[in-house]
Amino acid sequence: MxxxxxxxAAGFIAPRHMQAIRDTGNxxxxxxxxxxxxxxxxxxxxxxxxxxxxxxxxRHVEKLRRENGAHVDYVSICSPNYLxxxxxxxxxxxxxxxxxxxxxxxxxxxMNPLVELERELGRRICVILQLxxxxxxxxxxxxxxxxxxxxxxxxxxxxxxSRGRWYYQSWKGDVEKSGGIVMNIGVHFFDMxxxxxxxxxxxxxxxxxxxxxxxxxxxxxxxxxxxxxxxxNDLPVAPQPGKAATYRSITVDGEEIEFSGGFTxxxxxxxxxxLAGEQFGIADARPAIDAVYGIRTSTPVGLRGEYHPFLGPxxxxxxxxx
Numbered sequence: 110m111x112x113x114x115x116x117x118a119a120g121f122i123a124p125r126h127m128q129a130i131r132d133t134g135n136x137x138x139x140x141x142x143x144x145x146x147x148x149x150x151x152x153x154x155x156x157x158x159x160x161x162x163x164x165x166x167x168r169h170v171e172k173l174r175r176e177n178g179a180h181v182d183y184v185s186i187c188s189p190n191y192l193x194x195x196x197x198x199x200x201x202x203x204x205x206x207x208x209x210x211x212x213x214x215x216x217x218x219x220m221n222p223l224v225e226l227e228r229e230l231g232r233r234i235c236v237i238l239q240l241x242x243x244x245x246x247x248x249x250x251x252x253x254x255x256x257x258x259x260x261x262x263x264x265x266x267x268x269x270x271s272r273g274r275w276y277y278q279s280w281k282g283d284v285e286k287s288g289g290i291v292m293n294i295g296v297h298f299f300d301m302x303x304x305x306x307x308x309x310x311x312x313x314x315x316x317x318x319x320x321x322x323x324x325x326x327x328x329x330x331x332x333x334x335x336x337x338x339x340x341x342n343d344l345p346v347a348p349q350p351g352k353a354a355t356y357r358s359i360t361v362d363g364e365e366i367e368f369s370g371g372f373t374x375x376x377x378x379x380x381x382x383x384l385a386g387e388q389f390g391i392a393d394a395r396p397a398i399d400a401v402y403g404i405r406t407s408t409p410v411g412l413r414g415e416y417h418p419f420l421g422p423x424x425x426x427x428x429x430x431x
Contacts, residue, residue, distance in 0.1 A: 111135045111384070112180065114170055114205070116196050117187030118159070119144040122210055126185045127153040129380040138173065138181065141166040170203050181205045183383075190293065191286040194219045197234055201226055206233040208383060212296045213394040215288040217402050220391055227391070235388035239375035240301045242382075245368035249361070250305045253330065262306065263362050264333040266298055267419060271341035271354040277319060284405075291322050291405045295337045299326075299404075300397035306331035309400050314407040315416045324404060325415045336417040343419065 113130050117123055118140040127150065130137050137154040140147065143161055150157055160166035174180045184200035186193055186209045194214045200207035213236050214220055227234050240246050253262070280286040287293040303309065307329025314324040321338040336343075341354050348354035359366045382388060412420060 111182040112138045112173070113183045113185055114138060114166075114181045114200075115140040115157075115185045115187065116142075116166075116199075117189075117210075118142040118147045118150060120187045123187045124149050124153075125376040126187055126208075126210075129377040130154075130185070132377045133380045133384060135384075138179075139166060139169055167199070167203075174203055183208055186210060189280040189286055190215050190288055191280075194223060197223060198226060201230045201232040201234070204230075204232070206235060206383075208235045208237065208380075210237050211300075212288065212292055212398060212401070213391065214398060215286075215292060217395070217399050220395060220398065224391055233388060234391055235383045236390060236394045237376065237379050238297070238300055238304075238389045238393060239379055240297050241304060241389065242375050242378045243368055245366055246301055246305070249366055253305055261327075262331040264302070264306070264331050265358070265360045265417065266302070266333060266335040267356065267358040267417070268294065268298060268336070269338040269340070269343050269356040270294060271344065271348075272320075272339040276339060282319065288401070289317075289322075289405050290319065290337055290339060291317075292401050294339070295322070295335075296397050296401050298335070298337075299400050300394070302326070302328060302331070302333060303396040303400060306333075308396060309403070312400070312404055312407065313414055314404055314409050315412060315414075315420060317405070317407075317409045322404075323417045323420055324407075326400070326404075332415065334415055334417040336419045338419075345419075 113135055115123065115126060115137055119142040127137060131153050137157045139158045140150060141160050141163060145161055147159060150159065158169055160169065170181050181203060182205055184205045184207055186196045186207060188196050190212055193209055197207040197209055223234060276282055281293055309326055309328055311327040312324060316323040320340045321343065323336040326333040326335060344354060344356050357369055359368065
């Protein structure tokens with residue numbers, strides 16, 4: 110049994126990490142969040158120590174490090190995006206491996222110092238790239254690798270996950286803290302695309318707003334029209350009562366790749382692989398971080414060239430940039 114600490118216990122994604130720690134037979138010994146709305150911990154690890162101040166959490170983890178057999182083996186990081194690299198550094202300095210939610214960092218230049226620190230302290234930085242473990246995505250990669258064709262694939266990627274007004278008042282609505290919509294909800298998809306279809310060769314940004322973004326990305330093996338949105342008005346069909354107002358779609362040469370389900374246990378699968386020494390690391394995360402940074406720092410060109418079909422009906426909004 111390994112000991113875990115968790116940073117960001119009140120966030121949306123934290124329960125998936127708690128479940129993964131429990132389901133892999135390990136123990137959460139300490140958790141941190143500035144918010145004390147963390148009753149969900151009782152469903153998994155009611156005996157875990159909890160802190161709302163980093164200094165007290167730091168002191169507790171350091172105390173455990175000095176106690177025989179009580180030290181923290183892994184620190185799971187579910188904090189706001191802009192704090193990830195600082196919390197990774199904390200994990201490594203207390204002698205633990207870091208398990209970090211997406212994105213690893215907001216800005217690409219923060220990765221190289223982490224590589225050096227990983228080497229210096231002899232610890233691992235493990236990145237959650239759960240789409241690489243989704244059965245439909247694995248099958249797609251195997252198919253593309255097997256076909257080895259010269260012609261590029263035509264991809265349409267659409268992801269709409271509606272959010273209320275609260276989103277824009279939280280750290281997620283602050284571009285400096287989250288990296289904006291392309292980073293915050295898109296980085297996993299760009300990781301998936303670069304993993305399957307290779308490095309980016311060309312990018313065009315058509316729309317960049319706080320609530321939606323769209324563009325064209327040419328990869329080694331594919332031409333990708335992509336569309337991301339937080340606006341429920343972009344949903345192609347009205348959401349069903351009691352169901353999440355979310356729409357995911359990937360088409361390859363016009364063929365829909367079904368991957369709407371199968372997300373519930375991907376974090377647990379990720380933890381199994383990490384514990385077996387088969388983690389994704391900084392080198393795996395780098396291509397998507399670089400690609401997303403290039404996209405989100407570009408200037409939108411409007412509806413020019415290859416643009417996503419969802420843009421047409423609402424073309425008047427392209428001038429409103431983030």
